[in-house]
Amino acid sequence: MHIDIKQVSNRKELKLFIQFSLDLYNNNPFYCPPIIRDELNTLTEGINPAFEVCEAAYFLAYKEGKVAGRIAGIINHAGNALWKDSCMRFGWFDFVDDLAVSKALLDAVVAWGKTKGMTHMFGPVGFTDFDHQGLLIEGFQYLSPIASLYNYPYYVKHYQAYGLQGQKDWIEMHSGLVHQIPEELTQLCNYAEEHFKVKVVKVKSKKELIKKYGYSFFDVFDAANSPFSNSVPLTGGQKHYYANMFIRFLNFDFITFVTNEKDEIVQVCVCMPNITKALQKCNGRLFPLGWLHILKTMRAKRFEQIDFLLYATRPDYQTKGINALLFKDLIPIFEKYGVKYSESGPILEGSAIGNAQTDYFNSKRHKRRRTYSLIF
Secondary structure, three states, X not given: OOEEEEXXXXXXXXXXXXXXXXHHOOOOOOOOOOOHHHHHHHOOEOOEHHHHOEEEEEEEEEEOOXXXXXXXXXXXXXXXXXXXXXXXXXXXXXXXXXXXXXXXXXXXXXXXXXXXXXXXXXXXXXXXXXXXXXXXXXXOOOOOOOOOOOOOOOHXXXXXXXXXXXXXXXXXXXXXXXXXXXXXXXXXXXXXXXXXXXXXXXXXXXXXXXXXXXXXXXXXXXXHHOOOOOOOOOOHHHHHHHHHHHHOOXXXXXXXXXXXXXXXXEEEEEEEEOOHHHHHHHOOOOOOOXXXXXXXXXXXXXXXXXXXXXXXXXXXXXXXXXXXXXXXXXXXXXXXXXXXXXXXXXXXXXXXXXXXXXXXXXXXXXXEEEEEEEEO
């Protein structure tokens, strides 16, 4: 069966590109639909400031006249300059279970990368470390949070059939939360406060956050990720973009900062109620009633699961036990809202940095995801 590949060239085709994943996972109980408007903005040059340092191409695969797959090729020029590399990223890679479809899409994105002088690629990833990354390879039976990719199990054989090689593994943790502060946690907090002159800081609104700290909380994330290959610091425009994308949803009870004696943020934790069920109800559409489902979930006084969106510690404060302050602050808040479980974001396997968020809870690794690479 012949597969036709077409490069996306207008907004109508871009909407087809986005709609394909919604159709492919229609009625899947574990898939979290993206917010369609945010997807459009992310993929549109002139709206997403990532295009200040990136370029991208999107491809659709047609089988018997119907869309059967999609893929994005991305070149982050800032990242290549930083790492002295000629690397292409690929993402938004979804397809029906037909090896001819996935091969045709990968052939198309590799050909595009070669015309740009690239020599290899890795993915699935996005423009930045704040976009979805990593193919799900274990844990298909668990609900996906908004911050993580979901994919069918058959994707793995398609990657392997094309010769893509495993690059990095990421794990995700599911934790049962305690509602009493352990004595050892209090002792650690007292030690950290005395020896490292740190304290917990809360803000009540976006206006207060930006006025007091600007977007410096993103600098903590950048610094924490700087040792990892392919990591690229966010530009000022990207910080503004991501803050506006997410802050509108957040309950500031679940935002906690730890600052030092200079009032610099050295640790940040941002959580939110799991909104997957709300997004499934509206299938990613904010209108006419999607925003209501999301707002109702975000403003709920009682709910069962919290998702960690952002958790990072400045390198010079890692392994000092200051994460104890975060959880001493959050545990009473979890109790107030009746939260029973938490879901971590992807944590690079073997990294002690991310694992700190589960030190005080009954946690298990229930998902694994992997990025893959290919030399052209």
